Each structure stands twice: as C-alpha cells, then as structure tokens.
Amino acid sequence: MMPMLRCCALVCGGVATLAGCASAPVPDLTYYRMPARVETAPITATAPRFALPIIVDALVADGVYNDLSMLYANQPEGSIRAYHYQLWENSPGLLLQRRLIQFLRARNAAALVTDRLPPSLDSRRIFGRVDSFERVHAATGWSARVRLELRVEQGARMPPLLVNDYAATVAADGDGMRASVRAFAAAIDQVFDAFWVDLGELPP
8 A cells, every 4th residue: 555655645746846847937928129210310301312222131140140039148258149038020130121221211312212123223232241239248237239231232243332341339228128129229320320421422
C-alpha cells in the first residue's frame, strides 16, 4: 500500500508544479508606432523643389535590422540584443521609407513623391541602408541611436547625385519603451533634416 501512496504523492506534486508553471503570465506582444513629426517652423514652400517625381525605396536593412523586434544594447559599445515582446509595427526599412515619403511631401520636394512608378518615367530615386537602429543604455539613461546611408540617383547609367552617411543619437525623456520610441522619431527627423539640407544643394 505504501508504494501506491508514494506514487500518488509524486503525481500530485507534479500536477502542482505544472499548475504553478501554467499560472505564470505570458507577456503580450506590443507593437510600437512612431509618433508624427512635430515641425519646429512653418513649411512655406509653394512650388516643388525638384521638377522630376521622386521615388523612395524601402531602405535596405541587413541581419537583425530587418526584423520587427526592437533592438537594444546595455552599453554604448556593447553587443546588440533583441526584445522578444517589444516590436515595431513594421520593419525599420519600411518605417523609414514611409516617414521619409511623408517628410518630402510636407516640404513639397516634388509634385509627386511615392514608393513606385513605371520604369519608363524619368524620376529621381532615393535609396538607403540602415547601419544602426537600436536603443542604447548608458550611465545617463536610455537613448535612440540611428545611422543611415542615403543615396540619390537619376538614371541607371549615371553616377549617384548624392551619397552620404547620416547619424543621430537622441536621449529618451524617460526609462520606458514609449519614451525611447519618441527618441527614435526625433533621431530620424534629425537625420532627415540633414539630408534635406544636402538635397538643397542638388540642381532642381
């Protein structure tokens, strides 16, 4: 009879352990969206800056930068890791493409700024590559680090009109994830502001 009681005790103990594991809450997946850009000065452009339409391609994002997971580093020069439950609503390459299209449209960069056009139409094309896009922790707190290469081409047989690297790091206004998302938006907008200055040097 004793072996039977011992067996029952083990089974009950196992069930209790499983019940304890099952009660642990599983974190919800959270998808983050960039806040809209806040303009610090009124946009007064009345005529398109460039005569040709502009196509903005999705930015190339290799390796971990092509994933929905938000990335972070526990120190500025530390290894990059990915959150399992904190995600972007779209991959960084698409997020940046759509924000850049909105940015150029707001500035009346061309009569048409879009993500695709028939190949037979003359246009200027903007390509990009994501080199950094992560949340970084330092002694002063969290910040968003963004570094992109942006390139402007006109015609497949012509050299690029512009190729440059752009980088910005913006401190978050808090330790929470939403504060870091706001910092990402501000860093991206700083990069696009610098890019717009360089675009202004190109012929119309």
